[in-house]
Amino acid sequence: xxxxxxxxxxxxxxxxxxxxxxxxxxxxxxxxxxxxxxxxxxxxxxxxxxxxxxxxxxxxxxxxxxxxxxxxxxxxxxxxxxxxxxxxxxxxxxxxxxxxxxxxxxxxxxxxxxxxxxxxxxxxxxxxxxxxxxxxxxxxxxxxxxxxxxxxxxxxxxxxxxxxxxxxxxxxxxxxxxxxxxxxxxxxxxxxxxxxxxxxxxxxxxxxxxxxxxxxxxxxxxxxxxxxxxxxxxxxxxxxxxxxxxxxxxxxxxxxxxxxxxxxxxxxxxxxxxxxxxxxxxxxxxxxxxxxxxxxxxxxxxxxxxxxxxxxxxxxxxxxxxxxxxxxxxxxxxxxxxxxxxxxxxxxxxxxxxxxxxxxxxxxxxxxxxxxxxxxxxxxxxxxxxxxxxxxxxxxxxxxxxxxxxxxxxxxxxxxxxxxxxxxxxxxxxxxxxxxxxxxxxxxxxxxxxxxxxxxxxxxxxxxxxxxxxxxxxxxxxxxxxxxxxxxxxxxxxxxxxxxxxxxxxxxxxxxxxxxxxxxxxxxxxxxxxxxxxxxxxxxxxxxxxxxxxxxxxx
Amino acid sequence: xxxxxxxxxxxxxxxxxxxxxxxxxxxxxxxxxxxxxxxxxxxxxxxxxxxxxxxxxxxxxxxxxxxxxxxxxxxxxxxxxxxxxxxxxxxxxxxxxxxxxxxxxxxxxxxxxxxxxxxxxxxxxxxxxxxxxxxxxxxxxxxxxxxxxxxxxxxxxxxxxxx
Numbered sequence: 001x002x003x004x005x006x007x008x009x010x011x012x013x014x015x016x017x018x019x020x021x022x023x024x025x026x027x028x029x030x031x032x033x034x035x036x037x038x039x040x041x042x043x044x045x046x047x048x049x050x051x052x053x054x055x056x057x058x059x060x061x062x063x064x065x066x067x068x069x070x071x072x073x074x075x076x077x078x079x080x081x082x083x084x085x086x087x088x089x090x091x092x093x094x095x096x097x098x099x100x101x102x103x104x105x106x107x108x109x110x111x112x113x114x115x116x117x118x119x120x121x122x123x124x125x126x127x128x129x130x131x132x133x134x135x136x137x138x139x140x141x142x143x144x145x146x147x148x149x150x151x152x153x154x155x156x157x158x159x160x161x162x163x164x165x166x167x168x169x170x171x172x173x174x175x176x177x178x179x180x181x182x183x184x185x186x187x188x189x190x191x192x193x194x195x196x197x198x199x200x201x202x203x204x205x206x207x208x209x210x211x212x213x214x215x216x217x218x219x220x221x222x223x224x225x226x227x228x229x230x231x232x233x234x235x236x237x238x239x240x241x242x243x244x245x246x247x248x249x250x251x252x253x254x255x256x257x258x259x260x261x262x263x264x265x266x267x268x269x270x271x272x273x274x275x276x277x278x279x280x281x282x283x284x285x286x287x288x289x290x291x292x293x294x295x296x297x298x299x300x301x302x303x304x305x306x307x308x309x310x311x312x313x314x315x316x317x318x319x320x321x322x323x324x325x326x327x328x329x330x331x332x333x334x335x336x337x338x339x340x341x342x343x344x345x346x347x348x349x350x351x352x353x354x355x356x357x358x359x360x361x362x363x364x365x366x367x368x369x370x371x372x373x374x375x376x377x378x379x380x381x382x383x384x385x386x387x388x389x390x391x392x393x394x395x396x397x398x399x400x401x402x403x404x405x406x407x408x409x410x411x412x413x414x415x416x417x418x419x420x421x422x423x424x425x426x427x428x429x430x431x432x433x434x435x436x437x438x439x440x441x442x443x444x445x446x447x448x449x450x451x452x453x454x455x456x457x458x459x460x461x462x463x464x465x466x467x468x469x470x471x472x473x474x475x476x477x478x479x480x481x482x483x484x485x486x487x488x489x490x491x492x493x494x495x496x497x498x499x500x501x502x503x504x505x506x507x508x509x510x511x512x513x514x515x516x517x518x519x520x521x522x523x524x525x526x527x528x529x530x531x532x533x534x535x536x537x538x539x540x541x542x543x544x545x546x547x548x549x550x551x552x553x554x555x
Numbered sequence: 556x557x558x559x560x561x562x563x564x565x566x567x568x569x570x571x572x573x574x575x576x577x578x579x580x581x582x583x584x585x586x587x588x589x590x591x592x593x594x595x596x597x598x599x600x601x602x603x604x605x606x607x608x609x610x611x612x613x614x615x616x617x618x619x620x621x622x623x624x625x626x627x628x629x630x631x632x633x634x635x636x637x638x639x640x641x642x643x644x645x646x647x648x649x650x651x652x653x654x655x656x657x658x659x660x661x662x663x664x665x666x667x668x669x670x671x672x673x674x675x676x677x678x679x680x681x682x683x684x685x686x687x688x689x690x691x692x693x694x695x696x697x698x699x700x701x702x703x704x705x706x707x708x709x710x711x712x713x714x715x716x717x718x
Binding site for chain 1: 631634636637640659661662664666668669
């Protein structure tokens with residue numbers, strides 16, 4: 001992974017000092033909360049429902065054991081003993097004191113981490129595939145480009161006061177695990193005439209107005225990555241709407257300008273920049289690639305072959321391997337997902353002790369590498385199949401061995417009304433109740449792969465629009481009401497879910513979800529026809545009938 | 556909308572570490588183009604004004620314009636950063652680019668890096684810092700610097716600094 005040099009260290013150090021001075025100025029009343037707001041936001045400090053919240057960047061979700069232990073230490077020392085991993089591969093602390101935040105940032109800087117640009121109207125933490133550099137279906141490791149984009153966008157002088165926040169995601173694999181088509185810029189690596197480059201999508205996003213990113217350029221050579229990205233950002237910064245924050249994202253500019261016209265503007269700006277200082281020579285790219293050199297993975301084929309017998313001997317271990325382990329490019333190795341979706345737990349939460357335990361496992365068995373996934377789980381990207389049992393036993397010991405990755409209880413949920421100042425409804429309790437209802441692992445496996453996502457308001461932080469089943473909490477006449485959407489997806493076949501009908505009150509919601517699931521079980525052609533495929537085949541009608549009765553009876 | 560205070564001729568202007576009360580009258584760009592463009596006037600681009608109409612009206616030759624002022628109606632409106640960058644890089648403007656309006660002290664570094672070289676700020680803390688000589692012109696950053704700062708090795712991308 002990337003290592004700071006002297007410059008990076010001094011850069012982050014200077015930012016921490018600057019922020020400490022800003023907090024002092026705020027505490028002394030020298031600046032107003034309004035003036036302090038963009039400054040604290042630049043350092044990841046939000047004001048939530050009950051307290052300040054600090055969001056720490058985990059660039060493209062990659063970290064090592066030392067960094068994970070520091071996150072645990074911060075949770076223990078400055079918070080209530082836990083942290084919350086987010087859909088943007090970051091971690092949030094929900095209860096820090098404002099006056100402690102400069103000290104936390106100093107501690108983070110000790111392990112080459114920061115909270116820069118995790119909020120505010122700037123280029124946010126660049127996200128990526130959590131199995132980058134490891135997955136069997138990968139064309140190339142996207143992280144060197146993520147790192148180049150991170151450095152380029154860090155306190156960018158031109159793009160720090162954009163109309164609205166700006167999110168970039170990069171995927172290097174054929175199966176999109178980074179949801180690139182619902183980002184402001186999505187970069188999908190592909191090959192053309194034997195050369196690597198990017199498909200560029202622009203204007204994807206969720207929130208109040210969900211939109212799928214439009215293909216603005218079919219092939220962008222890596223040397224032009226920064227020139228082209230600068231062109232997009234410049235056109236957006238100059239022309240994006242600033243009159244209404246709900247219409248300020250680039251997706252609205254794409255929509256209102258039209259893709260053809262916007263593409264022409266971007267290409268014109270790109271022509272001016274192409275070949276200039278922003279060009280990335282091969283030497284620069286390979287210098288960064290060196291930081292992401294694949295770990296040495298010696299052949300361990302005999303142990304890999306023995307795995308089947310181990311799985312047969314221990315049923316729970318077998319179930320965990322089948323559910324939480326996926327293919328590595330080296331046949332003797334595997335990618336492990338550590339579920340942060342224990343039945344009845346808050347999705348994405350981990351205690352300080354759990355973080356320490358996972359750090360130990362990564363250090364002992366997994367090349368000291370850890371990942372955070374946008375689905376709010378952790379991952380160990382390089383694990384020898386022969387070490388899976390040891391990892392599993394370690395996870396059992398810290399209550400992180402739930403075998404539910406990709407199943408119905410592997411839910412994405414926003415913090416909702418339990419924490420968030422914007423929320424209209426609870427989402428964590430909904431996730432907990434659904435997980436409880438489908439807690440039987442045999443039933444969950446029978447239901448099969450399904451993406452269930454919950455947002456507590458229309459800002460859609462829980463990505464409900466792209467859930468196979470999405471739940472949106474709204475407020476109606478002073479009570480929570482939950483709308484169900486179906487048919488969404490955030491992979492290479494991205495789609496936006498449709499609202500299935502009128503909403504449900506909290507105490508009817510879990511039954512309604514169960515009705516949807518039972519309907520799917522009845523109508524699927526065979527168990528291998530997964531939920532989203534069945535939905536795409538039959539459409540919403542059978543589900544509407546099951547939920548609301550036959551059409552002629554509907555009011 | 557123009558904040559009238561930004562147009563007052565007696566507002567102190569910071570440039571290259573020196574404070575002056577110069578008499579240049581900033582005029583909305585459309586008025587300035589329609590006028591006889593006296594030497595003691597300069598065009599002011601409001602946040603909604605683009606750079607291109609000015610450049611086109613002058614047939615691409617900005618050499619006769621001593622100052623171009625770019626308005627910051629609020630600290631959150633970042634359009635002028637792109638305009639300054641365009642004036643320097645795309646249109647080769649070498650005169651003064653002045654930031655006018657709601658400029659927080661924390662933003663000055665960014666302004667200097669995109670090509671601004673003068674400040675006419677309404678924000679009191681910024682004014683105090685200008686007057687106290689506390690404007691730091693030498694800061695660390697990741698990006699390539701504008702052409703005028705090419706000689707600074709620290710202005711390269713961090714992985715190029717030793718190249």
